[in-house]
Amino acid sequence: MKNKFPERLKELRVQANLSQEKLSKNLNGQVTQVAIALWEQGKRVPNLDAVMLIAEYFGVSIDYLAGLED
Numbered sequence: 001m002k003n004k005f006p007e008r009l010k011e012l013r014v015q016a017n018l019s020q021e022k023l024s025k026n027l028n029g030q031v032t033q034v035a036i037a038l039w040e041q042g043k044r045v046p047n048l049d050a051v052m053l054i055a056e057y058f059g060v061s062i063d064y065l066a067g068l069e070d
Contacts, residue, residue, distance in 0.1 A: 004067025005051075006042040012058045013040075027053060 013023050013036075020036040031050055038044035046054070055062050063069045 002067065003042065003045075005046070005065055006040050008065050008067060009036070009054065010040045012054075012060065016058070023057075027057060 013020070016023075018026065020040070021033045023036055024031055024033045030053060031046075035044065035046070035050070039046055051062055051065060055065055061069065
């Protein structure tokens with residue numbers, strides 16, 4: 001199964017018209033811009049706390065972020 005998190009994260013961020021830096025700031029600095037860039041490139045995988053934070057911020061499910069549902 002392909003990890004869809006990188007593309008889903010970037011898609012949500014772009015749709016919200018946010019730069020990686022702005023998203024980091026909107027998440028109260030709990031996630032760095034560098035981490036967001038690495039996740040979007042598929043070079044790193046976020047921990048569960050970060051996934052939950054992003055899901056809550058964008059109002060989507062963890063399953064959506066993981067690509068388990070559309």
